[in-house]
Amino acid sequence: xxxxxxxLTCTRGAVTTTVNVKGSDTMVTLxxxxxxxxxxxxxxxxxxxxxxxxxTGIVAxxxxxxxxxxxxxxxxxxxxxxxxxxxxxxxxxxxxxxxxLAIYVNTANPVDEISTTQLKDIYTGKLTNWRELGGPExxxxxxxxxxxxxxxxxxxxxxLDGADLAAGTQMxxxxxxxxxxxxxxxxxxxFGGAAYAVGVKKxxxxxxxxxxxxxxxxxxxQSGQYPLARPLFFYLAKPATGKVKAFVDFAxxxxxxAIVSGVGYFPVK
Amino acid sequence: xxxxxxxxxxxTRLSLKRHTASTGPWFSWTVSTNGGTxxxxxxxxxxxxxxxxxxxxxxxxxxxxxxxxxxxxxGVAEVMLKLMAFSAIAAVALIxxxxxxxxxxxxxxHEVHKEVTIGKMxxxxxxxxxxxxxxxxxxxxDIPKFGVWPLIIGSLKVTFVAMLAxxxxxxxxxxxxxxxxxxRLREIVKPAIxxxxxxxxxxxxxxALIVMATVLQDWFDLESRxxxxxxxVALSFAVIPVVFTISxxxxxxxxxxxxxxxxxxxxxxxxxxxxxxLPAASPGIAAGVALGLGRAVGETMIVLMASGNAALANxxxxxxxxxxxxxxxxELAEVVFGGGHYTVLFFLGAMLFTITGVVNFSGxxxxxxxxxxxxxxx
Numbered sequence: 001x002x003x004x005x006x007x008l009t010c011t012r013g014a015v016t017t018t019v020n021v022k023g024s025d026t027m028v029t030l031x032x033x034x035x036x037x038x039x040x041x042x043x044x045x046x047x048x049x050x051x052x053x054x055x056t057g058i059v060a061x062x063x064x065x066x067x068x069x070x071x072x073x074x075x076x077x078x079x080x081x082x083x084x085x086x087x088x089x090x091x092x093x094x095x096x097x098x099x100x101l102a103i104y105v106n107t108a109n110p111v112d113e114i115s116t117t118q119l120k121d122i123y124t125g126k127l128t129n130w131r132e133l134g135g136p137e138x139x140x141x142x143x144x145x146x147x148x149x150x151x152x153x154x155x156x157x158x159x160l161d162g163a164d165l166a167a168g169t170q171m172x173x174x175x176x177x178x179x180x181x182x183x184x185x186x187x188x189x190x191f192g193g194a195a196y197a198v199g200v201k202k203x204x205x206x207x208x209x210x211x212x213x214x215x216x217x218x219x220x221x222q223s224g225q226y227p228l229a230r231p232l233f234f235y236l237a238k239p240a241t242g243k244v245k246a247f248v249d250f251a252x253x254x255x256x257x258a259i260v261s262g263v264g265y266f267p268v269k
Numbered sequence: 270x271x272x273x274x275x276x277x278x279x280x281t282r283l284s285l286k287r288h289t290a291s292t293g294p295w296f297s298w299t300v301s302t303n304g305g306t307x308x309x310x311x312x313x314x315x316x317x318x319x320x321x322x323x324x325x326x327x328x329x330x331x332x333x334x335x336x337x338x339x340x341x342x343x344g345v346a347e348v349m350l351k352l353m354a355f356s357a358i359a360a361v362a363l364i365x366x367x368x369x370x371x372x373x374x375x376x377x378x379h380e381v382h383k384e385v386t387i388g389k390m391x392x393x394x395x396x397x398x399x400x401x402x403x404x405x406x407x408x409x410x411d412i413p414k415f416g417v418w419p420l421i422i423g424s425l426k427v428t429f430v431a432m433l434a435x436x437x438x439x440x441x442x443x444x445x446x447x448x449x450x451x452x453r454l455r456e457i458v459k460p461a462i463x464x465x466x467x468x469x470x471x472x473x474x475x476x477a478l479i480v481m482a483t484v485l486q487d488w489f490d491l492e493s494r495x496x497x498x499x500x501x502v503a504l505s506f507a508v509i510p511v512v513f514t515i516s517x518x519x520x521x522x523x524x525x526x527x528x529x530x531x532x533x534x535x536x537x538x539x540x541x542x543x544x545x546x547l548p549a550a551s552p553g554i555a556a557g558v559a560l561g562l563g564r565a566v567g568e569t570m571i572v573l574m575a576s577g578n579a580a581l582a583n584x585x586x587x588x589x590x591x592x593x594x595x596x597x598x599x600e601l602a603e604v605v606f607g608g609g610h611y612t613v614l615f616f617l618g619a620m621l622f623t624i625t626g627v628v629n630f631s632g633x634x635x636x637x638x639x640x641x642x643x644x645x646x647x
Contacts, residue, residue: 052602059605139492146578146599147409156409163398164407167419170495170577170589173599177478177574184483185494 017243019047023057023070024150026175026193027232030097031070033259038250045243054150061237062086067244069235072099072150073157083237092236096251098266100216101155101228104182104190104200111135113204113213116227120159122189125166130187142169143178143190151175154230155191191228195264221266232265365622371615374607384609385415390616406580406591408600408610415613419580423497423590427572430501430586431508431565436558438505439512443554447520448542459517466510474574477503482575495577497590503571512554512561519553519639520546552639559632563625569594593617 021031028051035047052060054071061069062082075083075091083091103114111133121127122140130138144165145152156162172178175192182188183199194202194216204213207227220226240248250256257267374381393402396414404416442462446455481503482494491498523546531541577589578599597614604611 055605056602141493147407148600148602148604153409162411164405164410164414167405167581168579168589170493170579171591171599172578173573180479181494185486187492188494 016044016046019045019068019243019247020066021047021049021068021070021247022052022060022066023235024054024072024232025051026054026072026099026150027070027097030232030260030263030265033263034247034251034256037255037259038247041250042243042246045246047247053148054153055148058235061091061235064237067236068248069233070096071233071235072230073153074233075235087237089238092239094234094236094248094252095231095268096234096248097232097257097260098221098268099230099232100194100221100226100266101151101158101191101230102194102197102216103203103205103228104179104188104192104197105203106182106184106186106188107199107201108186109135109201111203112201113206115206115209115211116159117209119205120161120163123155123160123165123169124163125168138187141185141188142166143181143188144169144171145175145178145192146171146173151192158230159228193264218261218266222269229266231268365619368615368619368622372612372619375612375616378612381609381612384413385613390415390417390613404582406596408604408613413610415609416582417613417617419582420591420593420596420617422582422584423576423580424566424592424594426497426584426586426590427501427504427576427592428562428565430497431504432558432562434502435505435508435561435565436512439509439557439561440516440554442509443513443516443520444542444547447517448546462513463510465506466514468506470507470568470570471574473503473506474571477571477575491587493577493587493589495575495589497576497586497588500572500576500590500592501586503575504565504568507568507571508561508565511564512557515557515560515636516550516554519550519557522553522640523549552635552642556632556635556639559628559635563628563632566628567594567621567625569598573598593621597621 021035028049031047031049035049039045039047054069054073057066057069057071058075058079060066062079064086075093080090103119105111109130111130114133118127118133122142123144127133128140130136130140142165144155147153156165170181172181172190175196178190178192179196179198179200182190190200202216204215205227206213211227212225214220214226216226216228221229234248234251236244236248252268257269260267375385375387393404394414394416395402396405396412399405404418405414406416406419407414439462442458446458446462450458477499478495482499485491485499485502486494527545527549528541531545536544572590572592573595576592576595578591578595579589580591580596581588597618600610601614604614
């Protein structure tokens, strides 16, 4: 609100430059905080942040309708080709924050840790009972995000090696919906941002069957020990100049990274 | 009360009177309808013989009747009203054309055929990594899979539950309100039920997701919290007001004479209701059910929130389901413009549009036939 009103008053004196940021829903809150702080400190600038998902943002970048694309996943080859076909160059990729995908279970579930192999088996439908994970005799109810979300794509590519999720996996629009479902259902398991995990238990995750069980926190994510960590990106179609460069630099600055921690994600370094 | 569907049928009477007065004969005529009465009178100084001259004087002679042409804006207003009516029709046509246009590349585009063909959508496929040929909806995948049967079965399951739960309640309530409730009670119950239609579907969905799902799971010890039953019951709240309103109208449209004749023959009230009123109103109920069905098939938000959206192709009502409208709503935001996935979603949209269009149209047709049969101008 502050940023918007400031931009408005500035238009009287000089031309206001607008920086468009579009993409991942996961990153909308983060980008908005950046935008507020940035516009408050930079006169004659407004930053417009919109969501829609990483895919939407990348398409907007390819079509040239946004300056900055925020994405919770890497651009794939098809998208890179499409961008190169339009601009003649590869996109510029910047890691601006890190996110850890937490694995949620119901607080009544006695299971405390899980391996990436077991996770894969659960979500591809091979593991169906908590007994096989040392838990009680209960069917595993698997929740996932809708297939339009970057979280879904990250999970599918990073953890399932591209395999399809079992047909019985319930698809919920929004991480808050997944958390709510897991909080209400004893046999449930779900995944999403660590910041959303209210009223549910976060499992420790082992890499492979043998790795150490690592809980999700700042140090394990930055060190790469936690198996389900992901970088959050800014993509640019061409080298940034002017206000766009100022905004992107601001996101990576010390102040920008402090904002990252403020909204529940993890700073890059 | 006259047999009616909400309004009494229009009645038009024209009466013409000839008066004899010292100044000569003068006429007065009255057009009365149930919408109001218009009277005109005029005076003629001529005797009863008519000629072109007298006709002319009839119109303008002594100012008792002014045959002034209507002001021009009447015509303009009529044209504007016509435009409004036709713009709504044009909107329907244009929307359908747009949706169909986006779906058509499915038939001939080579680009789209690399990902999906109509044939692959409807038949079981042996996909890599699967043990047997199956119908799979996995549109975001290295090999996208667009088997539509899980979605169609999902839609049918939820709709079935919604109709099963909603129709008896709606028709029962309509029967009570129209046949048994006193006027004062009716004034309370009818608007209250129709208030259900005023609840935004996202609120119904939210309620189903947070409250109903938990309650039903606790009561019946269900394995899956979100399933076709939860979504269907929530959906029935959207269906009930539609079916109720039309059924109630149908019951009240049954001519009084039918009921009176039945009572005169010594039938008890219940006998009259079951043997006379119910059969007479049945086409109207059928129309209400058809319109409710259209509402249920097309409803998006409730099922998106309360069904769990797992694309399973089985007939178990306690499993999670993924419906066609929810699929479109969840996936369309993130598809590549003009790609295979985009085209398939528009194809599903066109299919849905056709189904709801046919269902609603047949509902309207039944209503019109019923009105004609009961001697009420439609």
